[in-house]
Amino acid sequence: MIPEIGHFFLILGFLFSVALAIVPMIGAVRQDHYLISYAKPLTYAMFTGFAVATVSLGYCFYFDDFSVAYVAGHSNTQLPVIFKIAALWGGHEGSLLFWVFSLAIWALAIACFSRRLEAIYVARVLSVIGIITAGFALFALMTSNPFDRLLPEFPLDGQDLNPMLQDIGLVFHPPTLYLGYVGFSVTFAFAIAALLSGRLDAAWARWSRPWTLAAWIFLTAGNALGSWWAYYELGWGGWWFWDPVENASFMPWIVGTALLHSLIVTEKRATFRNWTILLAICAFSLTLLGTFIVRSGIITSVHAFAADPSRGMFILVLLGITIGSSLLLFALRASDLMSPARFELLSRESALLMGNVLLMIATASVLLGTLYPVLLDALGGGQVSVGPPYFNTVFNPIALLLFVLMGVTLFLRWRRTDAATLKPLLLPGLVSLLLGGFVATKPIGGFNLWVMAGIATACWLVLTHGWHLWTQLRDEKGWNLNRINRSYVGMLIAHFGVAASVFGATMVSHFETERSVQMGPGYGSELAGYTFVYEKTREVQGSNYVAEQAQIRVTDDKDRLVAVLYPERQTYNVRGMTMTEPGIDWGFSRDLYVALGDPIDDEMYAVRISYKPFVRWIWIGSLLMMGGATLAASGHSFARARRRSAQLKPATA
Known part of the structure; x- marks a missing residue:
């Protein structure tokens, strides 16, 4: 019953998006304030439709409703709950539904935070978003319905989420x-x-x-x-x-x-x-x-x-x-x-x-570089690969x-x-x-x-x-703080973030050292002034996988303990896929990175050890860019702009 409810509200959201695309736009053309006034209510209704549809699909994942084809293809009873929820956007159909829901979220934000703007202008903005949302909602309904059923027969268990996606990154990225x-x-x-x-x-x-x-x-x-x-x-x-x-x-x-x-x-x-x-x-x-x-x-x-x-x-x-x-x-x-x-x-x-x-x-x-191989192949010119050498150059x-x-x-x-x-x-x-x-x-x-x-x-x-x-x-x-505002400081922070990312990317790209070795209990290897000693291998049981976990001790050139790393080879129960989970010792100026490869024999494994200088600065720079942009968006200049915008409303067409 829940999938049918979700499907119904997906259709309802589509119909409201069509109404949002048409009614306020006609009102703006005719200068009809009665029709213009429908822009925000239609936005609220559209958001509600897509929100209920999204929650319904999440409900199907949470309660393992494998009669839904999308759930059966991207979940499993052994899958941890957090990944069951994140699996909602882990495949094409669900991610497209979330895409449409995201459009509705932005439309709702405009409807709620545009009270200072002229109603006819807001109506046009919401109507354009309605057109875009209607197009993607129609796409979902016609080609990518996430609520399609596997009836009357359906599997008792699902095919599981792709092991590459079973990570906390799927929750946020x-x-x-x-x-x-x-x-x-x-x-x-x-x-x-x-x-x-x-x-x-x-x-x-x-x-x-x-x-x-x-x-x-x-x-x-x-x-x-x-x-x-x-x-x-x-x-x-x-x-x-x-x-x-x-x-x-x-x-x-x-x-x-x-x-x-x-x-x-x-x-x-x-x-x-x-x-x-x-x-x-x-x-x-x-x-x-x-x-x-x-x-x-x-x-x-x-x-x-x-x-x-x-x-x-x-x-x-x-x-x-x-x-x-x-x-x-x-x-x-x-x-x-x-x-x-x-x-x-x-x-x-x-x-x-x-x-x-x-x-x-x-x-x-x-x-x-992205489209050239596709176009060349489509024109019969054969297949070519355009990779990092082209882009970097x-x-x-x-x-x-x-x-x-x-x-x-x-x-x-x-x-x-x-x-x-x-x-x-x-x-x-x-x-x-x-x-x-x-x-x-x-x-x-x-x-x-x-x-x-x-x-x-x-x-x-x-x-x-x-x-x-x-x-x-x-x-x-002397000192003059009046020339400094949050927008200016935000710009500085964001640009410092660019500098940090450039520095990190340059250092790790040209000073990284790496070695592929064969290691087993008692074996060691040196790299960049660090000694990596393979101590033992043990089997680890995960919620839906079994892993071979290595314990590798890392010491510096003075034989002081730096870290103990635990790289793994995880084999997932349902799909049988093997994934590598590296062991990483995070550091402000460097990362020590160990990946456990294929077994050579009963005790020996192929192991790749890496020294990555300043690699973390790449993401520190990204955080600075985001923080600076957020600070700029909250600056006093925007508060002044909102006050002035009431006096500078666009002329009506």
Whole structure:
């Protein structure tokens, strides 16, 4: 009965999303306040429908209702409860339902926190989100119904959740990633609503920016958690693989970063309006493209959902309609969006524009590397593989140039800047190059230019931002705290986070050492000044798996105990798959990483030991970026923007 209730409310949510897409939009066109007033009630009803459907599917997982095909394919009676709940989004059908539910959450947030905005504008925004939600809900109902039954006969037990997903990462990574993905639909909806109203001004940028920040924070968290999860769970020991599905979530993040900075210029200088609208459309379009990549079956990836071609075609049609209609609307309104403001080449506007262009070039390089093998194969050109060598060679120089520009932009003024203003940057630049050159002489193979570039840009970001903070705090009269607000401090923290991630990525990529050895009880091996001694092997019984667990003692060069690690080979009862669970000694400046491989004989195993310097700084940097963005979103400038927005309402169409 519960699956039928969930299915009914899924249909109900779809119907309310259709009503939300139509009724308020007609009201906005006709200036009919009676129809406009239905926007928020329809949003509440749509949210309720999808919320009940999601809870119903969770109920089926919790109580092992294997008459539901999706539950039978992704759960088992032996599966721990936390993974039964997380399995809701562990497969295609359930994750799509959660995707639709996430859209409803964002729509509910807009309905609840937009009381200061004009009703007709909110109606347009909610109506656009209703259109998007209706499209995905129809997709779920037609091709991916999570409530399909296996009746009259159904299994007494399920096929179990994929062992690779049976980790705490499944609980947090997909929801945050989806909320970030879907969050850009809000910015897209604000942009389309502004185009429909015929006026894009500073008020529109102020309204859009907090929502864009929120989506960016969630997407940053999703990417960081995915990287962390792959690092400690899969046994590969890497933190980024340039996998097509990783790229699918990375590209909207890059464009979202450009959009955030473009919104700043539109808000403060009333310029970049055309560019900002295009970025909003592009960010959302890339989320749809990412959905297509993951769910169409056109690529092979450990992260991808198995899907039939009909699903991919549905998303492709939805993508085409969305991009085509939004770009057509933009073309019709483009002549009205010309920015009256003017600025010189040496100005903050120019630097931010150049930064945005670099971000878009970086996105294009990732997009090309991701889709080129697919397009070549489709055209009969054969199968090729585009991997890390391409991405590192093409993407990294663009990113490093962008980081240099970040330090310069701080010292530029709006509209026009005197070249003498940049003289204080000579010292940070020289110090950064010296530090980068010093570290670059340390690799075993000799001087490494990439190490120098990575360390120098990380130091450059820290020194330039630190120096700018000092100039803001001190003037000829002494300390001046009035020039510092939470938005500014949040920006500094986020940029320091970028520096930390760049430093960590550079160090672990070029100074990591690794050794593959055969070990058994009594055997040892040395690496990076540490001694790893294999003490014993024992069998461990998990809730739904059996594991061979090694106990490895690690000491330093003075024979002091550093850690005792317990890497495992877990064999799952139902699927029979074997997974590697590494043993890791976490450290601020390094990780010691041990992965237990296949058995050689009754006692000996293939073991991979690794020394990973500063790898944790990658995720520390991500936390700083998220923290800085959160602080910026809560800054006083946004409170002022909300007060001013009541006086700067867009003209009605």
